[in-house]
Amino acid sequence: MAAAAAALTAAVVAGTSSAQAPPAPPLPPIPTPSPVHIPGEKVVEFKLVFDGTSKADRVVDIGGQAGGCDAQLHADIQENVTYGRGKGVTMEFVRFKQGKHFRYGFQRSGRNLDSSFNVVGKVHRTASGAGDLTQHPGSVQCSTTHFEAGQNADCGKTKTDNEAWGLRIKNDHFHPAPVRVGSLIGPDRCGEPPPGSPFSDDTANLEWQWPTLPTFAFEKIPLHKMFNKRFHRFTVHFTTVDKKQRSAFGTFPLTGSAEDHGSAEATVRFIRQ
Numbered sequence: 001m002a003a004a005a006a007a008l009t010a011a012v013v014a015g016t017s018s019a020q021a022p023p024a025p026p027l028p029p030i031p032t033p034s035p036v037h038i039p040g041e042k043v044v045e046f047k048l049v050f051d052g053t054s055k056a057d058r059v060v061d062i063g064g065q066a067g068g069c070d071a072q073l074h075a076d077i078q079e080n081v082t083y084g085r086g087k088g089v090t091m092e093f094v095r096f097k098q099g100k101h102f103r104y105g106f107q108r109s110g111r112n113l114d115s116s117f118n119v120v121g122k123v124h125r126t127a128s129g130a131g132d133l134t135q136h137p138g139s140v141q142c143s144t145t146h147f148e149a150g151q152n153a154d155c156g157k158t159k160t161d162n163e164a165w166g167l168r169i170k171n172d173h174f175h176p177a178p179v180r181v182g183s184l185i186g187p188d189r190c191g192e193p194p195p196g197s198p199f200s201d202d203t204a205n206l207e208w209q210w211p212t213l214p215t216f217a218f219e220k221i222p223l224h225k226m227f228n229k230r231f232h233r234f235t236v237h238f239t240t241v242d243k244k245q246r247s248a249f250g251t252f253p254l255t256g257s258a259e260d261h262g263s264a265e266a267t268v269r270f271i272r273q
Contacts, residue, residue, distance in 0.1 A: 041096040044226060045109060045273040048091045050119065050165070050176060051084030052238075052266030054213045056206045058191070060249055062256035066133070066198040068140035071254055073199050075129035075149035077191035081210045083121035090273060091115065091167070093226050104221060106167040106174065115166040116179050123159045123210050125190035126150060131199060147194050152204075155190035163211045167268070173218035175238055176266055178211050186210045198254060207245055208262025214240035216266060229272065238266045 056079040063072045090109040095102055106115040129149040135142045150156075164179040185205060192204035208214050216238040225231040242263045249258035 041094065042227065043092050043094050046091050046093065046270040047087050047273060048089040048117065049085070049087055049269040049271065050117070050266065051082075052176075052264060054081045054083070054208070054210060054264035055079065055262065056081075056208045056210070057261040058203075058206045058258055060203055060256065060258040062199060062203075062250045062254050064250075064252070064254040064256075065136055065139075066254060067142060068136050069133040069142035069144070069198075070136045071131070071133050071198055073129070073131040073149075073193070073203070073254075073256075075127055075131070075191055075203060077125065077127045077149070077204065077206060079123060079125045079186075079188065079190075079206060079209055081121050081123050081213075083119050083210070085117050085119050085165070087271070089117045091117075091270075093221075095223075095227075102172075104169055104172060104174075106169065115168075116164045117166070119163050119165045119178075121161045121163060121210050123161060123186060123188045124157070125155060125188045127152070127155055127191040131193060131197065133198070145197075147197070149191060151194060152190045152192050154188050157188075159187040161187045161210065169221075170218050172221050172223065174221055175216040175218045176268060177215065178213075180211075182212075184212055186212075200251060200254075206262075207260035208243055208264075213264040214243045214262045216240055216264070226270075231272070233269065233271045235270075236268045238268070240264045 058077045061074050065071065092107050092109055094105045094107065108114055127150040131147050131149065133142060133145040135144060165176055166179050167174050168177050186209045189204050192201045193199040219236050219238060222234060222236065225234045240263055242261065244261050246257060246259045248255065250256050
């Protein structure tokens with residue numbers, strides 16, 4: 001058998017060396033690489049519905065002397081927000097094993113490692129109180145002024161704003177959060193002193209105003225529902241502990257204090273695809 005195989009091999013080599021070689025066939029197209037799958041990975045898809053409300057409040061008292069005026073401001077600014085995202089976002093929930101532990105993640109379908117979605121906030125503010133500039137005895141002439149804290153044109157109107165939110169993971173827990181972080185100026189300026197006033201326009205920058213809401217606590221991912229097709233839809237609720245902060249406020253020579261309160265709640269609904 002070995003001798004026959006050797007003879008066949010020799011014949012093939014001889015034939016290819018003596019006969020004219022046919023033209024080489026065209027190379028097949030290079031296949032597009034398929035997505036890389038991590039061993040043990042499991043992916044399920046859901047439509048995401050997201051909505052919530054938030055409240056912010058600031059009570060501020062500022063006083064001092066500005067030029068020839070005694071200045072005093074007391075204001076109570078109230079902000080109420082409804083925000084949400086309707087159907088239309090398809091979200092993937094991914095589970096994979098890394099070493100001895102499972103890891104989890106959310107991402108938009110077709111967007112690797114990106115869980116962001118647009119949230120529309122409707123902001124409504126009111127303000128009460130007033131500011132006064134009165135003549136300081138024996139000082140230079142003062143242009144006396146009185147204004148209502150709610151005089152700004154935004155007061156009582158509903159302002160609309162769009163912000164990017166995402167779903168953040170911490171071990172096997174998650175929460176919704178704005179993509180941008182830090183202190184941001186919201187669209188509603190109700191509570192801001194009038195132009196030219198010696199009082200700072202920071203008065204209207206509430207500590208927990210939209211979109212810088214109090215941070216939600218992480219809630220446990222409902223894993224027993226994520227991968228069980230019996231659960232066509234399910235809901236996770238989020239709330240914040242009522243926040244309170246009292247701080248010095250204003251810039252010399254007009255100084256005082258501000259007390260801020262903030263709270264928020266949200267609901268994330270998953271609808272299996």
